[in-house]
Amino acid sequence: MTQKLKPVDVAVVGVGFMGAIMAKELAAQGLKVVGLERGKQRWTVPEFQAPEIHDELKYSIRKGMMQDVTREAMTFRNSPTQEALPIRQWEAFLPGTDLGGSGVHWNGQTFRFTEADFVWRTRMRERYGKDFVDPSLTIQDWGVTYDELEPHFDKFEYLLGTGGKAGNLNGKIQPGGNPFESRRSREYPNPPLKEQYGGVLFRKAATDMGYHPFVQPASNMSRPYTNPEGLQLNACNYCGFCERYACEHFAKATPQTVILPVLLKNPNFELRTEAQVLRVNLDPDKKTATGVTYVDATGREFVQPADLVIITTFAFNNARMMLLSGIGKPYDPKTGEGVIGRNYAYQTTSDVFVFFDENININPFMAAGGSGTLIDDFNDDNFDHGPHGFIGGSYIMSALTNGRPIEFHPTPPGTPEWGKEWKTAIRHHYNHTAHILIHGSSMPTRTNSLDLDPTYKDAWGLPLLRMTFEFPHNDMKMSQFCVDRAVEIGKRMGAKTVAGYPRKAPFTTQKYQTTHNSGGVIMGSDPSTSAVNRYLQSWDAHNVFVVGTSAYPHEPGYNPTGTLGALAYWSVDAIKKQYLKHPAPMVSA
Amino acid sequence: MLFGNGHATAFSSQMTAISASDRGAVKEQRMRKDREEQGSRRGFLRSAFAACVTAGTVVIPIDRIQAAPHKKLPTDKATSFAFFRPDEVQFLSAAVDRFIPPDEEWPGAVDAGVVDYIDQQMAGKWGSAGDMYWHGPFKEGTPSQGYQLPFTPAELFRRAIAAVNQYFTAQGTWFHRLSAGQQDEYLEMLLANKTTLNGVPSKVFADFLLRHTIEGFFADPIYGGNKDMVGWRMLGFPGPYGEYYELIDQYGIKLDREPVSIGQSAHHHAK
Numbered sequence: 001m002t003q004k005l006k007p008v009d010v011a012v013v014g015v016g017f018m019g020a021i022m023a024k025e026l027a028a029q030g031l032k033v034v035g036l037e038r039g040k041q042r043w044t045v046p047e048f049q050a051p052e053i054h055d056e057l058k059y060s061i062r063k064g065m066m067q068d069v070t071r072e073a074m075t076f077r078n079s080p081t082q083e084a085l086p087i088r089q090w091e092a093f094l095p096g097t098d099l100g101g102s103g104v105h106w107n108g109q110t111f112r113f114t115e116a117d118f119v120w121r122t123r124m125r126e127r128y129g130k131d132f133v134d135p136s137l138t139i140q141d142w143g144v145t146y147d148e149l150e151p152h153f154d155k156f157e158y159l160l161g162t163g164g165k166a167g168n169l170n171g172k173i174q175p176g177g178n179p180f181e182s183r184r185s186r187e188y189p190n191p192p193l194k195e196q197y198g199g200v201l202f203r204k205a206a207t208d209m210g211y212h213p214f215v216q217p218a219s220n221m222s223r224p225y226t227n228p229e230g231l232q233l234n235a236c237n238y239c240g241f242c243e244r245y246a247c248e249h250f251a252k253a254t255p256q257t258v259i260l261p262v263l264l265k266n267p268n269f270e271l272r273t274e275a276q277v278l279r280v281n282l283d284p285d286k287k288t289a290t291g292v293t294y295v296d297a298t299g300r301e302f303v304q305p306a307d308l309v310i311i312t313t314f315a316f317n318n319a320r321m322m323l324l325s326g327i328g329k330p331y332d333p334k335t336g337e338g339v340i341g342r343n344y345a346y347q348t349t350s351d352v353f354v355f356f357d358e359n360i361n362i363n364p365f366m367a368a369g370g371s372g373t374l375i376d377d378f379n380d381d382n383f384d385h386g387p388h389g390f391i392g393g394s395y396i397m398s399a400l401t402n403g404r405p406i407e408f409h410p411t412p413p414g415t416p417e418w419g420k421e422w423k424t425a426i427r428h429h430y431n432h433t434a435h436i437l438i439h440g441s442s443m444p445t446r447t448n449s450l451d452l453d454p455t456y457k458d459a460w461g462l463p464l465l466r467m468t469f470e471f472p473h474n475d476m477k478m479s480q481f482c483v484d485r486a487v488e489i490g491k492r493m494g495a496k497t498v499a500g501y502p503r504k505a506p507f508t509t510q511k512y513q514t515t516h517n518s519g520g521v522i523m524g525s526d527p528s529t530s531a532v533n534r535y536l537q538s539w540d541a542h543n544v545f546v547v548g549t550s551a552y553p554h555e556p557g558y559n560p561t562g563t564l565g566a567l568a569y570w571s572v573d574a575i576k577k578q579y580l581k582h583p584a585p586m587v588s589a
Numbered sequence: 590m591l592f593g594n595g596h597a598t599a600f601s602s603q604m605t606a607i608s609a610s611d612r613g614a615v616k617e618q619r620m621r622k623d624r625e626e627q628g629s630r631r632g633f634l635r636s637a638f639a640a641c642v643t644a645g646t647v648v649i650p651i652d653r654i655q656a657a658p659h660k661k662l663p664t665d666k667a668t669s670f671a672f673f674r675p676d677e678v679q680f681l682s683a684a685v686d687r688f689i690p691p692d693e694e695w696p697g698a699v700d701a702g703v704v705d706y707i708d709q710q711m712a713g714k715w716g717s718a719g720d721m722y723w724h725g726p727f728k729e730g731t732p733s734q735g736y737q738l739p740f741t742p743a744e745l746f747r748r749a750i751a752a753v754n755q756y757f758t759a760q761g762t763w764f765h766r767l768s769a770g771q772q773d774e775y776l777e778m779l780l781a782n783k784t785t786l787n788g789v790p791s792k793v794f795a796d797f798l799l800r801h802t803i804e805g806f807f808a809d810p811i812y813g814g815n816k817d818m819v820g821w822r823m824l825g826f827p828g829p830y831g832e833y834y835e836l837i838d839q840y841g842i843k844l845d846r847e848p849v850s851i852g853q854s855a856h857h858h859a860k
Contacts, residue, residue, distance in 0.1 A: 051854035054829035057808040062720055073722035078733055085730040085737055088721040197840040238833040361841050365826060366833035405807040405826045418688040418799055419773065423695070423823075430824040456724065508733040 002293070002301045008032040008270075011292050011306035013277045013321065014313035016101020017561070018547045018568045020255045020263055021159075022310045025572040027268040029580065034304060035263075036275040036294055039098030044256055048104075048246035056404045060244045065105045067095040067314075071459035074316065075466045078506045080333055080447055084466045086456050092508065093346075093515040094244065095314050099273060100255040102314060102515060103561075107243040107369030107401055108219040108252050110162045111558035112153050112566070115146040115182040116381040120554060123381060124391055133391055134474050137443045138336075138343055140553045143525040143534035146182050149566045152573070154185055156565030157217075160253035161225035161233055163190035163370075164217030178214045180382040190222045193236065197362050198354070198434030199373030202398030205492035211375040216397060217562075218370020219253035229262045240402040242369025252369065275302075278460060280309050280325035280544060289327075289544050295460060307583070308575075311546045312568075316344070318550035319450045319520030320465040328521075328531045328540045333447045333468070339531040339539075340521060341450035344467065345555040347516040348394070348440035348475040348503050350483050354490040355412050355497040356432045363431065365403030372399035372437070375489075378482050379557040380441070390474045392441030394482040394557045396489065400435050410435070412497045434493065436486045440479055440503070442518070442555040445472050450520045471505050479503040516560050521550040523567075525587070533587040535574040536567060542585045547571055670705075671712035672743060676763075677750045678704060681798075683765035687772050688802045695823045696816075698802050706805030706814030707746075716743035738789065742797070749794035752786035809851045821848045830854045 009031035012023045019035060027033045042048070058064045067090070075084035096102035116123045121139045124132065133139065166187050167177025192215035195203070199215070206213040220236040227233070236251040250257050263269055274297035281290045281303065291305035311321050322328055322340045331341035356362070374397030376382055385391055402408060409426040410433045416422050453466040483502040490498035524530025527539040536551055538544040547568050549560045578586055670678060682699050685707075691697030698704075710716055718741035727739035740748060757763050764772065778784065780799075782792035805814030807821070809829065815821065821828055828848030836842060 051830055051851040054854075055809055055811075055851060056829065057804060057812055061804060061808075062715065069722045070720065076734055078731070082731070083728070085728060085734045086722045086724070087734070088723070088736055091735065194834075194838045196837065200840055235834065238837045239831050240833075241829065361843050363833075363837070363842070363844060365831060366837040403826055404829075405820060405824050406804055409803075409807075409824065418776075418802075420690050420692060423689055423692065427695075427823055430826070455726065506731070506733045508735075510733065510735045 002303055004303045005305070007291070007305035007307075008034045009306065010034070010308045010310060011036060011304050012310045012312060013280070013292060014038070014101060014311070014317070015099055015255070015260075015271060015273075016096070016312060016314065017103035017255050017259075018564060019101070019310070019312035020259045021565070021568045022312060022545075022547060022572050023269055024259055024263040024266070025569075025576065026308075027263065027266045029576055031268060031308075031580075033269045034306070035269065035271045036277050036292065036304070037099055037271065037273045038276045039273060041099050041271075041273050042104070042246070042256075044246070044248065044250055048248050048256075050248045053245055053248050054239075054241045056406050059105075060404060060407055063090050063094060063244075065096055065098070065244065065246065066090050067097045072464070073456070073458070074464050075453040075456050076509050077466070077468050078470045080468055084453055084468070086464065087509045091510050092513050093517055094512070095317065095515065095517075099271075100260065103255045104246045105244050106252075106254075106561060109370045109372070109559040110157065110160060110164075110217050110219045110562045112181065112184070113146070113556045113558055113563045114180070114380050114382075117554075117556045118142040118145050118149075127381065128386060128391075132385075134472070136445050137391070137472060137474060138446055139391075139443060140343075140522075140524055140529060142553055143523055143530065144567075144570065149563075149570055150183070150185060152566040152569035153562065155569050156562065158189045158228055159258050159565070160219040161190055161221055161227055161258070162188050162217050162219045162253070162562075163192050163222035164188040165192050165214060167214060176214065178376050179212050180376040180379070188217060189227075190225055192216075193218050193220060193222045193368050193371055194238070195373050196367060196371050196398070196400060197360075198398045198400060199371070201434065201493045202436070202489065203373050205489050205494075206375050209489065209492060211377045211489075213373055213375050216370055216372035216374055216399070218368060218372075220247075220368040220370045221251045221253075227258055229259060231258055231261060233257055236368045238366050238368050238371070240365040240367045240404065242367070243401050276460065277313075277321070278324065278462060280311070280321065280327060280541075282326065282541060286326070287541060289325075289541050307543060309544045311544065312548060315517040315549040316450055316465055316467065316520055318546050318548045319344075320452070322521055322531065322538075322546065323450075323452050323465075324462055327538055327544060330451055331449050333449050336446055337528075339527070339529065342529070342531070343444035343519040343522050343553050344448050344450045344469060344517070345442040345444045345519045345552065346469060346507075347514045347555055347557075348442050348471060348479050349513045350394070350438040350440065350479045350501055350503045352436040352438065352483060352486040352490050352498060352500045353410050353412075354434040354436060354493055354495040355410075355429055355499070356434070356495050358428060358432050361431050362400070362434055363403070364400040364408060364433070364435075367401050367403070369401050371401065372397045374398070378485055388477070388481055390477040390481070392443055392475065392478050392557060394438045394440035394478065396482060396486045397437045397439065398434055399437050403430070405430070413499045434490075434495070436490060438479065438482045438486050439514075439557055439559070440475065440482060441557040443472055443474050444519060444554050448472075469507050471503060471507055476503060476505065516549070516555060518549040518552040518555040518560060521546045521548070522553045523551040524553060527589045533585070535579075535586050536571040537574075537579070537586055539585070539589055543583060545571060545575065670708040672708050672716065673704075673711070673746075676754055677747070678708075679763060679765045680750050680753055681707060683767075683772060684776060684798060685802045685805075687769065687776055688799055689806055690769075696819050698806055700816070701806050701819050702810075702814040702816040703802050703805035706808065706812050707801045709813045710801065710804075711743040711746055716746075717741050736793070738793065740789065745789055745794060745797060748787040749789045749791075752789075811851055818848045818850055828854075
């Protein structure tokens with residue numbers, strides 16, 4: 001028996017970073033907002049406290065903070081001709097769950113995409129000619145520009161307390177920052193984090209080679225900070241338990257530390273946890289949503305009527321919610337038609353390990369999640385791709401986020417994987433190895449996409465999402481090029497052995513790479529090639545907004561969260577200034 | 590000299606901002622004094638953490654156990670296990686000690702408690718696939734698609750070990766009776782996926798066993814392995830509970846510190 005609840009103005013599906021931002025801004029407008037979170041409540045105290053929180057087996061290996069795969073998994077295949085099978089335990093990427101979502105277990109790396117990214121197709125054609133780009137890549141412009149987003153980037157960074165050094169202040173290049181970044185209107189709210197030893201060695205080598213190293217912008221606090229919401233954070237103590245963990249010290253920007261306490265104080269907002277939203281309900285004419293249907297922890301079903309539905313359930317889950325709700329035409333990789341599930345992309349990460357002699361103590365366990373010293377010289381459109389035959393790029397960054405020993409015990413190439421020699425090798429290299437992350441872009445293709453699986457179901461009997469993904473040749477070429485550059489830097493760092501691992505097909509679900517999944521509900525200016533307009537408003541149901549990296553038409557070589565925060569503020573700004581006064585499509589199709 | 594025992598910092602001659610070493614030396618002296626007064630490591634750790642809290646500054650307990658001399662660890666093991674049967678334990682013990690063999694300095698997997706670790710894991714939620722999506726149809730997949738066998742981790746161990754034991758008993762012997770070289774050769778053969786063990790591709794089983802061996806050697810001692818934190822001591826991992834604000838930019842320092850486990854840390858927190 002489904003129970004119909006009292007209508008509200010806004011239903012927010014998923015209370016993570018973006019859900020909290022959207023809800024907070026709309027509740028402040030006087031709207032009645034309900035936040036529906038499938039997981040449980042959890043807070044810095046008591047849930048995130050030491051010592052239990054520093055349990056590598058529970059959190060890193062058994063994925064204690066992640067989407068409950070026993071109830072909601074997804075299926076995977078490398079190509080459309082294969083049969084997809086369920087990913088039975090998370091490994092390659094780690095979607096979060098519970099209050100705060102993936103914003104609790106992230107590392108805090110906070111970049112902005114560049115001016116070029118938002119006009120990617122246009123830029124590539126203008127700079128390299130119309131025949132340069134591999135025609136199998138379905139790149140397109142985003143429908144929004146960097147300049148439009150700049151104030152919103154700024155707002156998000158100040159909310160988070162991001163630490164960094166500006167490289168481009170209103171068009172003027174600043175020493176110590178990233179000279180390739182697009183213009184920012186003011187400095188970061190906090191200075192950069194302290195560098196690691198590997199970072200210092202990297203910086204020296206990269207400088208000698210004529211590159212432009214800088215410290216990674218990060219939202220682990222470099223000093224105590226009070227954000228514009230009035231919430232106080234402590235300085236990070238570099239404990240080495242950040243990514244895959246929650247911060248016990250109030251030192252990482254998470255929904256719990258930077259926004260949720262303010263949101264929950266507003267009587268216009270109601271949080272309902274253990275509320276599993278099954279679908280967004282539509283009017284018979286399918287032009288507007290009427291609310292959502294959800295199930296509580298005991299299995300009771302509710303209909304929550306709402307005038308506005310905001311979907312913020314993490315990248316690929318957003319696509320699934322749209323498909324389960326029947327909003328927007330599902331994408332068909334055979335014809336290239338349809339929009340929901342289109343342009344699923346990832347991140348093409350690669351690694352270089354730099355093995356030093358035993359007199360160099362790297363101390364990998366002294367780390368913030370956002371620790372890193374990097375160059376941006378081979379990322380994005382920051383260099384001439386003409387001679388190289390690929391588009392996109394990577395930042396190249398010396399970074400160790402931890403020295404947790406189940407995950408981290410590097411050995412040089414040629415070392416056996418077990419036995420006496422292995423045991424000796426891990427001992428000799430554990431504290432004397434630097435790591436260079438090659439964090440590369442991911443270009444969309446016609447076949448990389450998301451749809452509903454025909455066979456496998458979740459705990460509520462609904463189809464799992466099916467992911468079809470393989471690394472495009474373009475991206476593997478890019479990876480090889482950037483790894484070669486990183487190996488050169490590694491050698492210059494004075495290492496005995498430098499080992500580079502460029503990314504190669506097949507993509508495997510079995511090895512962690514990154515949780516930067518994107519696309520599936522992409523933004524754009526053309527309803528035939530995008531699911532949402534420039535304000536993240538559904539082209540099909542104008543009172544549905546979909547906020548997530550699902551909106552990215554491609555994944556640039558930067559960590560995605562900074563840009564996502566900017567898009568959330570941009571979207572909610574448009575809702576406040578335009579949509580609430582005139583609830584209709586904000587862009588005519 | 591910073592942290593006493595002759596581990597020069599690689600950058601110390603070049604770094605100008607190393608004045609922290611003075612603070613380090615003072616801290617070091619205080620630590621020593623504390624230690625003498627406390628008279629026991631446990632007391633020492635307690636006081637160091639207390640200092641942490643009250644002073645609001647980062648105080649790292651520094652206790653220089655030199656590359657811990659290989660001491661025989663307590664091996665009065667339980668004679669029965671929660672999940673495994675004696676013949677299974679015999680195989681496991683022999684196999685994990687080939688993956689991580691004892692040497693002059695450091696214990697091997699068995700002495701570190703790896704068999705106890707695997708036993709606990711298999712007896713619990715993980716062993717019964719309680720952390721996995723566990724709905725059919727179960728079908729053969731590609732390596733990229735990951736584990737697709739219809740056997741829970743505990744069933745997988747049981748089936749595969751039974752096949753191994755059957756194989757050797759048919760020849761009148763047991764895996765654990767083979768020479769180290771023969772054992773290695775057999776494990777290599779399993780890892781190369783050259784056979785099937787009661788329906789389990791041998792590589793799936795051997796990878797799984799190796800993975801659990803490494804987990805058991807390095808996971809927190811609360812899970813039954815990594816006894817006396819030997820895995821951490823061997824690598825120089827100072828344990829999961831550290832505050833490095835003042836140390837991270839003392840580039841190249843050698844942190845010779847007694848690791849602190851979750852259990853020990855919980856003890857401090859409870860005080």
